[in-house]
Amino acid sequence: MPSTKDLRDRIRSVSNTAKVTGAMQLIAASKMNRAQIAVQKSRSYSDQITSVLSVISDEVKGLDLLEILPLLKTRTVKKTLMLLITPDRGLAGPLVSNLNKEAGEFITKSKAPVSVVTIGKKGERFIARTSQDLLASYSVPDRPKLEDILSVSKFLISQYENENFDKVVIIYSRFLNTAVQVPETKIILPVSSLEKNEIYSGEFIYEPDPVSVLKQLIPRYVETLIFQSVLEAIASEHSSRMVAMQNATDNANELIDELTLDLNKARQESITSELLDIVGGVTALESKK
Amino acid sequence: MSKLNLKITTAESEVFSGEVDSITLPASEGEITVLPSHVKIISSISPGELRLKIDNEEQFLSISGGFVQVNNDLAIILADSAERDSEIDIERAEEALKRAKERLDNSESEVDLLRSIQSMRRATIRVKIGKKRNSNRRRNQ
Numbered sequence: 224m225p226s227t228k229d230l231r232d233r234i235r236s237v238s239n240t241a242k243v244t245g246a247m248q249l250i251a252a253s254k255m256n257r258a259q260i261a262v263q264k265s266r267s268y269s270d271q272i273t274s275v276l277s278v279i280s281d282e283v284k285g286l287d288l289l290e291i292l293p294l295l296k297t298r299t300v301k302k303t304l305m306l307l308i309t310p311d312r313g314l315a316g317p318l319v320s321n322l323n324k325e326a327g328e329f330i331t332k333s334k335a336p337v338s339v340v341t342i343g344k345k346g347e348r349f350i351a352r353t354s355q356d357l358l359a360s361y362s363v364p365d366r367p368k369l370e371d372i373l374s375v376s377k378f379l380i381s382q383y384e385n386e387n388f389d390k391v392v393i394i395y396s397r398f399l400n401t402a403v404q405v406p407e408t409k410i411i412l413p414v415s416s417l418e419k420n421e422i423y424s425g426e427f428i429y430e431p432d433p434v435s436v437l438k439q440l441i442p443r444y445v446e447t448l449i450f451q452s453v454l455e456a457i458a459s460e461h462s463s464r465m466v467a468m469q470n471a472t473d474n475a476n477e478l479i480d481e482l483t484l485d486l487n488k489a490r491q492e493s494i495t496s497e498l499l500d501i502v503g504g505v506t507a508l509e510s511k512k
Numbered sequence: 513m514s515k516l517n518l519k520i521t522t523a524e525s526e527v528f529s530g531e532v533d534s535i536t537l538p539a540s541e542g543e544i545t546v547l548p549s550h551v552k553i554i555s556s557i558s559p560g561e562l563r564l565k566i567d568n569e570e571q572f573l574s575i576s577g578g579f580v581q582v583n584n585d586l587a588i589i590l591a592d593s594a595e596r597d598s599e600i601d602i603e604r605a606e607e608a609l610k611r612a613k614e615r616l617d618n619s620e621s622e623v624d625l626l627r628s629i630q631s632m633r634r635a636t637i638r639v640k641i642g643k644k645r646n647s648n649r650r651r652n653q
Contacts, residue, residue: 261524264524264525264526265523265524265525267519267521267526268521268522268523268590269523271519271521271581271588271590272579272590275554275579275581275588275590278554278581279554368524369522369523369524369592369593426552427552427553427554427581427583428551428552428553428554429553429554429555430539430540430541430544430553430554430555430556431540431541431555431556433554435540435556436554436555436556436579439556439579440556440579443579443590443592446523447523450523
């Protein structure tokens with residue numbers, strides 16, 4: 224049975240932990256709101272650019288474009304490039320380990336050798352620790368703008384165009400809602416054939432011409448895909464951290480309750496045994512008389 | 513009279529959404545004006561000035577490139593970046609212009625040169641639109 228002093232010390236330390244996790248929860252909650260709004264806002268752009276792209280690619284389907292637009296061309300996959308988007312910091316529940324697991328499985332399953340580009344320190348360390356081929360690592364600010372990911376997309380596109388790699392995928396955590404984030408693998412290059420959008424079918428006039436528009440549109444589309452994934456990853460990170468910290472705070476409070484109960488018991492016991500001692504002493508004295 | 517439904521979005525946010533009477537935009541082959549019942553068109557946009565007419569009132573935006581899709585009186589502008597005239601800070605734009613000019617003089621590589629030309633164009637457009645707004649305001653006062 225621990226002494227009352229030990230119990231008091233433990234209660235103090237646990238309640239300090241609860242204070243820290245409570246503060247982290249509040250911070251994560253406010254960051255989460257901001258990140259969720261950013262995801263919603265950029266979704267409309269990415270939906271629309273996808274629909275424009277599908278209209279044009281439908282238009283130019285007959286033409287022999289693949290030579291002009293290498294980003295559309297599917298090649299036999301000899302080497303794969305993976306962009307792994309993870310948080311910089313931990314304490315976000317199972318998020319990081321789920322992402323790393325997804326990445327590890329992708330690498331083991333892939334027939335072609337995989338090289339990795341990372342955004343975020345957690346993924347970078349994982350790739351370095353498992354001694355995979357780490358090609359480059361980037362970091363983005365907490366509230367990224369499109370410019371912040373341009374260097375990443377330029378790098379990926381040039382690697383693909385120079386035929387250093389024949390396939391580029393993103394692994395990121397898709398934000399579904401505050402409670403659910405799933406790791407997801409998405410192929411970004413070659414730009415795959417898009418589903419035809421029925422609402423937009425019909426003859427369009429192109430200025431200057433479909434191919435030039437497409438040429439400008441495709442890099443934008445790739446940028447948007449990456450940007451959207453980064454935003455989703457950030458929203459997932461903060462949501463996951465908020466939930467994790469909420470659980471930690473709840474657990475700490477529960478522990479405090481249990482320890483307080485133990486403390487009260489221990490205190491009561493020591494009082495009882497002291498009382499018994501006194502009573503015993505008095506009886507002994509009285510019987511002597 | 514029928515109107516055009518216009519949406520201007522950038523990757524980061526929605527800049528404009530609403531009904532307009534006409535849109536004049538800097539397409540890659542020169543300026544085009546889109547009126548209601550316009551033929552379906554997809555065009556790329558060059559950096560420049562975007563003019564919207566809403567009930568005889570004109571609004572100006574600076575746009576730094578992108579795409580437009582017009583389909584049955586629904587116009588969608590996918591902008592690389594777009595700013596309403598009321599959001600433009602002339603002093604900042606002029607400063608950026610000055611910086612870009614300096615960089616242009618000192619740039620050595622081709623990439624540098626291209627970049628400074630681009631930022632100079634953007635800054636010039638901003639300054640121009642910002643000044644236009646200020647003169648409009650003075651006239652109305």
